[in-house]
Amino acid sequence: MNMLHTINKSPFENSTASSCLKLCTKDSSILFIEDGVISVMKSTKFSETIENALKEFKMYVLKPDLEARGLPLNNVIEGVEIVGYEEFVDLTTEHKTVQSWL
Amino acid sequence: MSDEQIVKKFMYVNRKSPYGTIYALESLEVVLISAAFDQDVSLTFTDDGVYQLMKNQQTDGIGMKNFSSTYSALGDYEIKKIFIDKESLDERGLSLSDLQELVWEDEDEDYAEKSSINLVSRAELSEIMNQQDVVLSF
Numbered sequence: 001m002n003m004l005h006t007i008n009k010s011p012f013e014n015s016t017a018s019s020c021l022k023l024c025t026k027d028s029s030i031l032f033i034e035d036g037v038i039s040v041m042k043s044t045k046f047s048e049t050i051e052n053a054l055k056e057f058k059m060y061v062l063k064p065d066l067e068a069r070g071l072p073l074n075n076v077i078e079g080v081e082i083v084g085y086e087e088f089v090d091l092t093t094e095h096k097t098v099q100s101w102l
Numbered sequence: 103m104s105d106e107q108i109v110k111k112f113m114y115v116n117r118k119s120p121y122g123t124i125y126a127l128e129s130l131e132v133v134l135i136s137a138a139f140d141q142d143v144s145l146t147f148t149d150d151g152v153y154q155l156m157k158n159q160q161t162d163g164i165g166m167k168n169f170s171s172t173y174s175a176l177g178d179y180e181i182k183k184i185f186i187d188k189e190s191l192d193e194r195g196l197s198l199s200d201l202q203e204l205v206w207e208d209e210d211e212d213y214a215e216k217s218s219i220n221l222v223s224r225a226e227l228s229e230i231m232n233q234q235d236v237v238l239s240f
Contacts, residue, residue, distance in 0.1 A: 010119055010150050012193070035122030038153070043195025064163025068121050070156030070170070075195075 002027040004095035007036035008102070011046040016101050021053050024099075031060040031083070031091060040080045041071055054079045062088060110235035111142045116151035118240065120170070121161065126154045127169050129240035134172075137179035144183035144234075145176070146227065151240075152190045155201040170202065177206030182218040189224050 005024050011017040017039045020030065030053075032039050040050055040061045050059070059080045066073060066082070073082060083091070092098050114133050120126040136143060147155060154173070161168040176184070184204055191197060198221060207213040222230065231237060 008122070010122070012150050013118070035119045035150070038119065038150070038194075041195065045193045047195070065121075068159060068161040068164045068166065068168075069119065069153055070159040070200075072158075 001029065001095045002097075004028070004091050004098045005030045006098065006100045007032050007039060008034035008100075010035040010038045011049075012038070017046070018049065020101050021049065021057075024057065026056050029058045029060065029091065029095060031062065031088065032065075032080075033062045033088075034065055037061050037065045037069065037071060040077050042075050042077050047077060050077050050080070060087070060091065107140065109140065109142055111144070111233065112136065112236045112238070113144045113146060113231060113234040115146045115148065115231075115237060115239045116154055117149040119150040119153040120159070121164065121166055125240045126151070127167075129238075130169060130172055132238070132240075133176070133181065134179060137181060143181050144185060144230070145181065146185045146187070146231070148187035148190050148227065150190075152186060152194065152196060152201070155186075155204075157200060157202050173202065173204060176204060177218055180206070182206035182216070183220065184218045185220050185222050185227060185230060187224060187227055188221050191221075 005020050005028055007017050007020055007030060009016040039046055060083045061076060061080050063082050063084050076082060114129055116129050118125040159168055159170040204218040205215040206218050208216050
């Protein structure tokens with residue numbers, strides 16, 4: 001598989017998530033971690049961006065970071081896969097390269 | 103005259119999500135320390151700061167200290183003016199019911215518990231912020 005992108009910033013704080021979505025190629029995967037998990041919640045002003053991007057990219061979100069922030073798992077946008085640390089490791093090994101956006 | 107206590111209006115503005123950065127925890131610690139100085143203290147939660155008060159925070163998985171329960175002690179420190187920006191909640195698909203309740207006890211009314219939380223519009227928040235003597239941003 002091609003590239004795994006990790007996003008660790010809130011989409012409301014800066015343009016990291018938006019920039020990643022604009023620059024990553026179609027066969028990329030995106031994993032949302034830390035404050036980045038806010039990006040994939042339903043009914044926010046950023047939700048539509050993610051919903052549209054899901055047509056092109058495979059997306060994952062790290063469960064422990066959702067739980068830490070009290071963000072309900074059932075409020076994650078459908079199509080975004082909820083993963084744990086073990087799958088995080090698998091994703092990094094399955095992809096050719098990892099781009100850690102800051 | 104020299105003994106007279108000067109009371110200033112302090113507002114702490116919280117704009118960041120918890121755990122991703124240290125700002126939320128640092129703000130809370132500064133607020134609790136400042137409570138010892140008998141000032142007129144208020145807290146504002148706006149932008150991603152509203153996430154600090156989310157219910158059901160469980161930090162075992164990320165190995166960090168869960169400080170969310172500490173907010174409920176604010177009332178005991180006589181901090182009973184908490185302003186929450188309604189537009190920030192709306193933009194994030196949240197409502198007050200997603201946040202923990204914060205109360206203070208009114209000793210003049212047999213220690214009745216009263217809510218510390220004030221849901222305000224940006225226009226109202228702007229006005230309240232403008233009335234402060236000191237504004238500290240986190």
